Amino acid sequence: xxxxxxxxxxxxxxxxxxxxxxxxxxxxxxxxxxxxxxxxxxxxxxxxxxxxxxxxxxxxxxxxxxxxxxxxxxxxxxxxxxxxxxxxxxxxxxxxxxxxxxxxxxxxxxxxxxxxxxxxxxxxxxxxxxxxxxxxxxxxxxxxxxxxxxxxxxxxxxxxxxxxxxxxxxxxxxxxxxxxxxxxxxxxxxxxxxxxxxxxxxxxxxxxxxxxxxxxxxxxxxxxxxxxxxxxxxxxxxxxxxxxxxxxxxxxxxxxxxxxxxxxxxxxxxxxxxxxxxxxxxxxxxxxxxxxxxxxxxxxxxxxxxxxxxxxxxxxxx
Numbered sequence: 001x002x003x004x005x006x007x008x009x010x011x012x013x014x015x016x017x018x019x020x021x022x023x024x025x026x027x028x029x030x031x032x033x034x035x036x037x038x039x040x041x042x043x044x045x046x047x048x049x050x051x052x053x054x055x056x057x058x059x060x061x062x063x064x065x066x067x068x069x070x071x072x073x074x075x076x077x078x079x080x081x082x083x084x085x086x087x088x089x090x091x092x093x094x095x096x097x098x099x100x101x102x103x104x105x106x107x108x109x110x111x112x113x114x115x116x117x118x119x120x121x122x123x124x125x126x127x128x129x130x131x132x133x134x135x136x137x138x139x140x141x142x143x144x145x146x147x148x149x150x151x152x153x154x155x156x157x158x159x160x161x162x163x164x165x166x167x168x169x170x171x172x173x174x175x176x177x178x179x180x181x182x183x184x185x186x187x188x189x190x191x192x193x194x195x196x197x198x199x200x201x202x203x204x205x206x207x208x209x210x211x212x213x214x215x216x217x218x219x220x221x222x223x224x225x226x227x228x229x230x231x232x233x234x235x236x237x238x239x240x241x242x243x244x245x246x247x248x249x250x251x252x253x254x255x256x257x258x259x260x261x262x263x264x265x266x267x268x269x270x271x272x273x274x275x276x277x278x279x280x281x282x283x284x285x286x287x288x289x290x291x292x293x294x295x296x297x298x299x300x301x302x303x304x305x306x307x308x309x310x311x312x313x314x315x316x317x318x
Contacts, residue, residue, distance in 0.1 A: 051275070058278075059271025064217050067266045068237060069226040072205035074213070075267065083208045087201030089143050093194035096134075096151045099158045100180065100187055102127050107176055120171075124162045131155050147193065154186045198236055206244065223254045224266045252277070252287075 064076040072083040106123040109116070135155060138148060161179035165171045210218065223245070225237050241254050248254050257269040280289035293299070 054278075055271050055275040058274045059268055062222055062267065062270045062274065064213065064221045065267055065270055066206075066209060066221055066223045067226075067263060068202070068206075068223065069263075069266065072202070072209050073263065074209050074221075075263070076217070080263075081209070081212065083205035085198075085201045085205040087197035089147065090194055090197040090201070092141055092143060092151075093147070093190050093197065096154065097187055097190050097194070099127070099131070099155060100183060102130075103158060103161070103176070103180070107171075107173075110173065121166075124165065128159060128162050131159050150186060150190060150193075154183060154190060157183045157186065195236055199240060202237065202240055203244070206240075221248075221253070222270045223248060224270050225254070225256050226260065226266065227256060227258070 064074055067073045067075065068085075071085050074081050074083070102123075106120050106127065111117045111120045135152065138151060141148065143151075157179070161175075161182075165175065213221065223241065225241065227235065227237070238256070242249055245254065255270060255273055257266050260266055260269050276290040277287040280291075281287045283289070
């Protein structure tokens with residue numbers, strides 16, 4: 001073997017060894033990366049587990065608590081008491097008023113072709129059939145005669161609107177708007193009656209619950225309402241609670257559990273909110289801080305850096 005052959009073999013061997021070492025280095029780096037990721041997950045689980053333990057203890061100590069859902073339930077250390085908030089006629093009044101929703105649904109999206117028109121015609125036929133079936137049985141509802149008469153009037157207006165459209169075979173947005181405007185006074189009166197029934201029933205239940213609580217329990221109690229103000233900022237329960245317990249509203253003892261169902265979940269929500277307030281108080285000196293996204297305050301400045309401002313419209317410059 002000549003000198004150059006020996007050199008070639010030496011170089012090839014060196015390259016092979018380097019490749020093996022490089023491969024080994026890649027494997028080591030990958031293993032290290034997996035180990036780090038696993039350690040990170042374990043760390044996260046451990047930290048959150050400790051946080052949730054604290055939250056669970058807060059939840060267990062959140063007594064008494066008043067839950068406002070289908071009924072009003074007060075949970076204490078010794079048990080629970082339920083105060084029914086059924087209002088006679090509420091479901092009937094609210095349900096009949098859904099006829100307006102059916103009409104709006106039937107014209108949405110507005111039909112632009114034969115298929116859309118056929119679909120709308122079919123759905124209007126369903127509404128008419130259901131109105132007819134319901135009117136034939138409506139006197140069986142346990143409602144006052146004048147209330148029954150209102151339901152008949154509203155359903156009759158809806159039936160007449162559909163009958164006129166079927167006869168004319170044409171329908172415009174103006175036709176629908178006119179029909180709704182004709183129905184609105186009766187529809188609004190119906191909803192007002194439903195709201196009165198709900199509020200009176202709620203007030204009876206909350207008043208009875210309040211009467212059964214000692215002054216000390218009343219001062220400590222958290223009130224958790226099913227549903228959320230971010231979905232319906234002006235809702236019946238929120239307006240009621242603002243009126244009858246403004247002090248608790250101001251103190252943060254009235255909570256709205258968004259999309260939370262069931263007694264245990266609603267109580268858990270109270271513990272969650274209390275834990276969030278403790279985190280805010282310790283970390284920022286502000287119990288309400290965690291109501292804002294943790295990165296929220298920083299995000300605005302970062303967005304200024306990464307998203308250039310567009311040229312202002314001329315109107316803003318004048």
